Amino acid sequence: MxxxxxxxxxxxxxxxxxxxxxxxxxxxxxxxxxxxxxxxxxxxxxxxxxxxxxxxxxxxxxxxxxxxxxxxxxxxxxDATPEMIATLECETERMERRIRCLTRNRDAVLEYLAAVKELA
Structure with a gap:
């Protein structure tokens, strides 16, 4: 293509x-x-x-x-240097924090949606 x-x-x-x-x-x-x-x-x-x-x-x-x-x-x-391994470990932890934040935000939006639908 x-x-x-x-x-x-x-x-x-x-x-x-x-x-x-x-x-x-x-x-x-x-x-x-x-x-x-x-x-x-x-x-x-x-x-x-x-x-x-x-x-x-x-x-x-x-x-x-x-x-x-x-x-x-x-x-x-x-190419896996100690610096690369440390960077990947830091990036993995940063992604985990972001996933937790996104999960909390998603759950909050879902709760809000459920409440709004109950009122509708």
Whole structure:
């Protein structure tokens, strides 16, 4: 598929898809005319990248952990420095805090909705 279709399927601007390519997060094939050709599997990859970015991970870390998200999982330890491990541990804890906050907010909204529906 072309970049426009991938952009539509993932709700991601083409410019952002090209940025992911520059960062080494996506690797489309190139046709003879230079057009990018994206494999169907890259739809899931883009959604993974967006989710990790939304969770606050920087692209340099995403690039290192993306291979671990493939099926079957391929784990690479070549670049796992003590600093990287510490960063991942900090990021994991930060995501856990955010999940707890989002869960509390969701529960509050659900309670509010239930109360509003009772009155309706």
């Amino acid at each position: 072309r970049i426009g279709e991938l952009a539509r399927l993932t709700d991601t601007p083409p410019r952002l898809l090209r940025y992911y390519e520059e960062q080494g997060l996506l690797t489309p094939r190139r046709e003879a005319n230079g057009y990018r050709e994206y494999d169907e599997s890259l739809v899931d990859r883009v959604l993974q990248i967006r989710g990790l970015l939304d969770a606050g991970l920087p692209t340099r870390i995403i690039k290192q952990i993306l291979p671990c998200l493939d099926s079957p999982r391929k784990i690479h330890f070549a």
